Amino acid sequence: MNDSKIEQALEILKLLGLPRQQLNERSALCLLALLNLGQDTPWKEAQSPLIGITPIMKWVEEQYEITYAPNTRETFRRQSMHQFVEAGIASYNPDNPKRAVNSPHAVYQITSELLQVLRKWGTSHFQSELDCWLTEQRTLTARYAREREMHLVPVVIAEGHTLRLSSGDHSILIKQIIEQFAPRFIPNGKLVYVGDTGEKWGYFDAALLESIGVSATNHGKMPDVVLFFPEKNWLILIEAVTSHGPVDGKRHEELSRLFAQSKAGLVFVSAFPDRRTMNKYLDVISWETEVWVADAPTHLIHFNGVRFLGPYS
Numbered sequence: 001m002n003d004s005k006i007e008q009a010l011e012i013l014k015l016l017g018l019p020r021q022q023l024n025e026r027s028a029l030c031l032l033a034l035l036n037l038g039q040d041t042p043w044k045e046a047q048s049p050l051i052g053i054t055p056i057m058k059w060v061e062e063q064y065e066i067t068y069a070p071n072t073r074e075t076f077r078r079q080s081m082h083q084f085v086e087a088g089i090a091s092y093n094p095d096n097p098k099r100a101v102n103s104p105h106a107v108y109q110i111t112s113e114l115l116q117v118l119r120k121w122g123t124s125h126f127q128s129e130l131d132c133w134l135t136e137q138r139t140l141t142a143r144y145a146r147e148r149e150m151h152l153v154p155v156v157i158a159e160g161h162t163l164r165l166s167s168g169d170h171s172i173l174i175k176q177i178i179e180q181f182a183p184r185f186i187p188n189g190k191l192v193y194v195g196d197t198g199e200k201w202g203y204f205d206a207a208l209l210e211s212i213g214v215s216a217t218n219h220g221k222m223p224d225v226v227l228f229f230p231e232k233n234w235l236i237l238i239e240a241v242t243s244h245g246p247v248d249g250k251r252h253e254e255l256s257r258l259f260a261q262s263k264a265g266l267v268f269v270s271a272f273p274d275r276r277t278m279n280k281y282l283d284v285i286s287w288e289t290e291v292w293v294a295d296a297p298t299h300l301i302h303f304n305g306v307r308f309l310g311p312y313s
Helices: 003-015 024-034 051-063 070-086 112-118 126-150 169-186 208-213 248-259 277-281
Strands: 090-092 108-110 190-194 225-229 234-240 266-272 291-292 301-303
Touching: 003 024, 024 051, 024 108, 070 090, 070 108, 070 169, 108 112, 112 126, 126 169, 169 190, 169 225, 169 234, 169 266, 169 291, 208 225, 248 266, 266 277, 277 291
Parallel strands: 234 266, 266 291
Antiparallel strands: 090 108, 190 225, 225 234, 291 301
8 A cells, every 4th residue: 555645645635724633544535536546646647536425435445455434434424525625625516516415426526726736746836836726715615605505495485474583592593494404405395384482383384284184283292393395205393402302202202193194204303503512412312313403504413324314114
């Protein structure tokens, strides 16, 4: 195995300004995979293939004889590739920006601007090219962020309705669920219900819920947010957790009974403002549910790992 190529990739990540948590062998190998740089491939021949997480891990094993366990896939995604995208190093789904966040076909690609810089590694032109890229990095990162935002699909609220939430942390989290979670994971989803700390029935499309087979009369048992995903025929039941109320075993049973007549599959989600809050409830969150954290809006945590976001029979 040629350690020097990995060491060179690590040095480049340092020069690109990656945080200390990403300055490791895994991230260096991710960069090499994005460039399709095998042990003996010169930097000037770097390429820009479209490549997903599992193909990256397979490529690493074939090219560098380093094997990572299958359960480290999320570590690759969350602790290396996510930061590459945020830093403007890689693009996410450039071939199809509308692809669902949790799609198994998700791919990454080195940005064209950085590719030209890295092809100069080891030459007298590298530093000047890097300096130009670093100068433009903030602009490039902002541009890529805007491009990603452009492809978010808003939640459909019934015509003529305006949703106004009372002040407070709980309402802020509900707003984040509607504006950040829903467009990413429930594209073209329809808002069915929103509970509010000021007015319990903040928003309720009773006709839509009844068309799915549910007649909700006991609003005290309703989750904080209910979304309908027509494409999948899923009903997404979300608890916004700021001080209490994740989907634990008891709540899972309550919601299952309340929506037992649903013609749509039930998906249970606990939403938290941050991981510190989530950590308080880790030991009670029910299996076969999902967790979303607002300060990492592009990710889901799957309790059980049998499948990504989806209903369980």
